[in-house]
Amino acid sequence: MFSKIVETNLKFNGPLSTRAETRFIVVHHLGPMPSSMKPEDIGAAWIHQVHIERHWCGIGYHYVIKRDGVIERGRPKDALGAQCESHNHESIGINVVGDFNIMSPTPGQRVSLINLLADLCHSYNLMPGEETIVGHLDKESPGYTECPGLNLYKIMPDIREEVGKLLV
Ligand SMILES: [Zn+2]
Numbered sequence: 001m002f003s004k005i006v007e008t009n010l011k012f013n014g015p016l017s018t019r020a021e022t023r024f025i026v027v028h029h030l031g032p033m034p035s036s037m038k039p040e041d042i043g044a045a046w047i048h049q050v051h052i053e054r055h056w057c058g059i060g061y062h063y064v065i066k067r068d069g070v071i072e073r074g075r076p077k078d079a080l081g082a083q084c085e086s087h088n089h090e091s092i093g094i095n096v097v098g099d100f101n102i103m104s105p106t107p108g109q110r111v112s113l114i115n116l117l118a119d120l121c122h123s124y125n126l127m128p129g130e131e132t133i134v135g136h137l138d139k140e141s142p143g144y145t146e147c148p149g150l151n152l153y154k155i156m157p158d159i160r161e162e163v164g165k166l167l168v
Contacts, residue, residue: 002115002166005063006072008044012058016079022124023090024132025117026083026139027156028061029100029148042097044072056082061095063116069108071116077123087139092120100149114159118166128163 030047033039037046043066048059059074060082066072074095075081083093094116096109105113117133126132135156136147 002118003071003112005116006070008048008073010044010048010058010074012075013052014057016057016075018078019080019089019092021090022092022120022126024087024126024134025120026087026091026093026134026136027113027148027152028083028093028095028136029152030095030097031099031147031149033099033103039097040067042066043070044074047074047095051082061093063094065094065096065109065112065116067097067106067109069106069112071112084136084139091139092124096148096152098149098152100152101146102151103149104151105155110155110159114162114166117159117163121163121167128160128167130160133160133163 030042044059044064047061047064051059061074062077062081064072064074081088081093084091094113096105096113098105117128121128121132135153137145
């Protein structure tokens, strides 16, 4: 294991289904940052609350990587997510906190993302590559979303390469 996951013990409104298969990992960003919160305080609990306010049963992502690089649990690993329309049954989702159209991932977030992706590739027997580590926008209709933001999307080839080096 390369990554350490901080448990959050979030309470979901209703039972979560189990995901049947995991064919790829979807990388997201938070997007526009709320003015009411310090960026470093945003984590799984805050996103969970926002998603409950949207009348979802709770956070849609499986992991959240905070600005300091701490990885927090969202939904249980094998639960069906609510993070990538039409692909929730076959994917697991990571949210990296930031608005990467105007910010960049912190060095800590970059390292944590690589480590977490390596563990998930190992766990689900995925070969790191363009088909298995995707940006959210790769799986939606063109123009539907800019997620995970330009400054994260453009380093995804490097991230896949680093994940591959860890799994040698
Ligand atoms: Zn997204």
